[in-house]
Amino acid sequence: xxxxxxxxxxLQYGMMLFLMAAGLTLVFGVMGLINLAHGSLxxxxxxxxxxxxxxxxxxxxxxVASLAAAAAAGALVEMAVIRRLYARDHLDQVLATFALIxxxxxxxxWLFGSFPLYLKLPASLSGAVVLPGxxxxxxxxxxxxxxxxxxxVGLWWLIxxxxxxxxxxxxEADREMIGALGVDIARLYTIVFALGAxxxxxxxxxxxxxxxxxxGMGEPVLIxxxxxxxxxxxxxxxxxxxxxxxxxxxxxxxxxxxPGLLSRVLDASSANTIGASLASVLIYVLMAVVLxxxxxxxxxxxx
Amino acid sequence: xxxKRLLICGTAALALAGxxxxxxxxxxxxxxxxxxxxxxxxxxxxxxLLALKNAGxxxxxxxxxxxxxxxxxxVAVQIADKMIQSEQVDVLTGIVWSNLAMAVVPAxxxxxxxxxxxNAAPSQLAGAGCNPKYFSVSYQNDNLHEAAxxxxxxxxxxxxxxxxxxxxxxxxxLAGFKxxxxxxxxxxxxxxxxxxxxxxxxxxxxxxxxxxxxxxxPGGMGIAFMKQYAESGVGKPVIGPAFSxxxxxxxxxxxxxxxxKNTAQWSKDLDNEANKAFxxxxxxxxxxxxxxxxxxxxxxxxxxLSAIAKADVGDADAFRAALAEADFPSVRGKFRxxxxxxxxxxYYVREVVxxxxxxxxxxxxxxxxxxxxxxxxxxxx
Numbered sequence: 001x002x003x004x005x006x007x008x009x010x011l012q013y014g015m016m017l018f019l020m021a022a023g024l025t026l027v028f029g030v031m032g033l034i035n036l037a038h039g040s041l042x043x044x045x046x047x048x049x050x051x052x053x054x055x056x057x058x059x060x061x062x063x064v065a066s067l068a069a070a071a072a073a074g075a076l077v078e079m080a081v082i083r084r085l086y087a088r089d090h091l092d093q094v095l096a097t098f099a100l101i102x103x104x105x106x107x108x109x110w111l112f113g114s115f116p117l118y119l120k121l122p123a124s125l126s127g128a129v130v131l132p133g134x135x136x137x138x139x140x141x142x143x144x145x146x147x148x149x150x151x152x153v154g155l156w157w158l159i160x161x162x163x164x165x166x167x168x169x170x171x172e173a174d175r176e177m178i179g180a181l182g183v184d185i186a187r188l189y190t191i192v193f194a195l196g197a198x199x200x201x202x203x204x205x206x207x208x209x210x211x212x213x214x215x216g217m218g219e220p221v222l223i224x225x226x227x228x229x230x231x232x233x234x235x236x237x238x239x240x241x242x243x244x245x246x247x248x249x250x251x252x253x254x255x256x257x258x259p260g261l262l263s264r265v266l267d268a269s270s271a272n273t274i275g276a277s278l279a280s281v282l283i284y285v286l287m288a289v290v291l292x293x294x295x296x297x298x299x300x301x302x303x
Numbered sequence: 304x305x306x307k308r309l310l311i312c313g314t315a316a317l318a319l320a321g322x323x324x325x326x327x328x329x330x331x332x333x334x335x336x337x338x339x340x341x342x343x344x345x346x347x348x349x350x351x352l353l354a355l356k357n358a359g360x361x362x363x364x365x366x367x368x369x370x371x372x373x374x375x376x377x378v379a380v381q382i383a384d385k386m387i388q389s390e391q392v393d394v395l396t397g398i399v400w401s402n403l404a405m406a407v408v409p410a411x412x413x414x415x416x417x418x419x420x421x422n423a424a425p426s427q428l429a430g431a432g433c434n435p436k437y438f439s440v441s442y443q444n445d446n447l448h449e450a451a452x453x454x455x456x457x458x459x460x461x462x463x464x465x466x467x468x469x470x471x472x473x474x475x476x477l478a479g480f481k482x483x484x485x486x487x488x489x490x491x492x493x494x495x496x497x498x499x500x501x502x503x504x505x506x507x508x509x510x511x512x513x514x515x516x517x518x519x520x521p522g523g524m525g526i527a528f529m530k531q532y533a534e535s536g537v538g539k540p541v542i543g544p545a546f547s548x549x550x551x552x553x554x555x556x557x558x559x560x561x562x563x564k565n566t567a568q569w570s571k572d573l574d575n576e577a578n579k580a581f582x583x584x585x586x587x588x589x590x591x592x593x594x595x596x597x598x599x600x601x602x603x604x605x606x607x608l609s610a611i612a613k614a615d616v617g618d619a620d621a622f623r624a625a626l627a628e629a630d631f632p633s634v635r636g637k638f639r640x641x642x643x644x645x646x647x648x649x650y651y652v653r654e655v656v657x658x659x660x661x662x663x664x665x666x667x668x669x670x671x672x673x674x675x676x677x678x679x680x681x682x683x684x
Contacts, residue, residue, distance in 0.1 A: 009506060
């Protein structure tokens with residue numbers, strides 16, 4: 001029962017990472033851009049959700065606002081800054097998007113202050129439900145898993161079944177050629193960037209609801225999202241999903257099981273310290289193993 | 304000739320500066336004003352400032368420099384170095400977190416600065432590591448948890464799940480709880496400092512056969528845990544030190560905290576003149592109820608003012624003796640220092656209640672009387 005609950009926790013964590021990594025991998029795959037400011041878009045979504053939910057009293061409006069605000073911020077940033085970086089090398093991109101993190105963080109602090117904000121769940125989503133087998137589990141965490149799965153299906157449909165998806169795939173394969181065929185590359189890039197931003201903002205709003213909304217909340221998640229992208233393969237949505245679930249499960253189950261195992265030989269405090277650090281190392285071990293066996297990532301097209 | 308005049312002017316200016324400095328005391332406050340721990344630092348700052356304001360002219364003798372440590376030990380060390388070396392403060396204070404205190408306090412007292420703790424009081428600084436220049440005005444870290452352990456024993460809780468963050472105050476917390484708890488600890492879990500997701504720990508609580516949960520999670524950590532715990536439907540009763548149910552936490556947690564018992568050396572309904580004045584002026588000044596952290600900082604400032612009135616900070620021995628007398632009206636009613644310059648005081652059991660729309664704490668009984676700490680005898684000063 002404990003293991004089942006921890007597995008669900010891992011699944012929920014994985015889905016959250018997937019929402020983050022999907023946008024990151026699209027932007028990386030299609031535009032070849034390393035976007036460190038992705039965590040800031042996650043934060044933007046969370047703050048938009050908190051502000052709108054507080055002003056209107058409706059959590060659902062807050063969620064819609066998180067998508068809209070992050071997409072708008074993403075589009076704006078793409079047109080103002082990112083657009084100038086495609087031709088530059090990765091170091092310039094890292095520098096510029098790192099600067100964006102500072103701008104977003106200071107701007108948010110200026111607007112909302114340094115205090116964390118807390119969201120209230122609507123009554124329809126709060127509390128625990130009983131799952132088959134008698135396990136009680138918080139409803140909202142199940143909702144996050146559901147949202148993650150829905151986004152995965154939606155993205156699969158978008159990429160494989162729509163004209164926009166064809167262009168995105170074409171852009172990944174050969175950007176000069178689709179430009180020559182008359183596709184407006186600049187607009188395509190803005191749309192892809194805004195889409196990735198919206199997903200990050202959505203993830204921020206969902207996580208902000210169960211935890212807290214504060215400046216700097218995006219950066220720890222961003223690091224894991226990069227790990228997910230590398231494991232899954234750059235540019236692959238399927239890879240992002242599998243990678244995110246792998247990382248989420250490894251991290252959660254590692255943290256849940258390792259301290260318990262170690263506490264048989266060590267005292268509680270050091271068993272926890274060592275167990276938790278081993279659990280966080282596990283993710284990178286996983287990444288290293290994947291990179292040795294498949295340098296392009298699990299579902300990566302390019303080497 | 305010209306040079307001589309310059310020299311005279313310079314010497315006169317220096318003498319004047321020296322005289323000006325001797326009049327007042329420069330205090331450096333390092334505290335957490337951003338991130339998940341900001342609520343604690345803001346209350347520390349506001350409580351301290353309020354005491355200076357309430358003291359009128361006496362309060363103006365204190366020149367206060369305040370900086371945000373962002374709850375990061377490295378930042379706190381940088382600020383402390385700057386305050387000691389370039390700002391030349393006489394007294395340091397304000398650190399909320401014990402890992403930051405461990406990074407700053409030993410170096411500060413080694414450089415002959417007084418440190419008055421408004422909150423963090425790790426066991427390492429109470430026992431063999433005690434120092435004549437270090438005073439804890441709040442408590443010793445173990446204390447509130449010891450009181451919670453005593454209360455859990457009195458309340459007849461047979462099996463308990465205990466949890467705290469993995470840093471000096473968290474280790475002190477669980478050690479303190481176990482020192483006075485006579486039942487069975489079924490599981491002892493350390494979380495990460497600053498952790499925001501407690502799904503894993505909640506699953507462990509659900510699977511355990513504990514009758515109750517004791518947890519020490521100050522600031523944003525406590526808010527995140529209590530919100531998630533309420534959502535999880537586990538429903539085992541919780542107890543904790545005041546930090547987990549402090550005034551800075553209650554509004555965000557909401558009704559899930561109603562009826563929870565917690566232990567503290569202060570509460571806003573403690574019946575004494577100093578406390579009434581404190582709670583009243585705090586509400587008038589800031590428009591909210593004071594927390595434990597504000598009360599501790601208020602006492603710290605008043606202790607400092609009482610020492611300034613008796614001795615010159617330049618005369619370290621006299622100033623230390625003046626501090627040790629603790630001759631100030633504490634909002635806790637009675638207050639004195641033990642041999643390791645940590646408080647000997649009473650602890651109470653509080654319950655979270657609703658007054659109108661506002662969640663707050665109310666004293667329901669004593670937990671420990673004239674209680675010192677377990678480390679005093681290891682201290683040789």
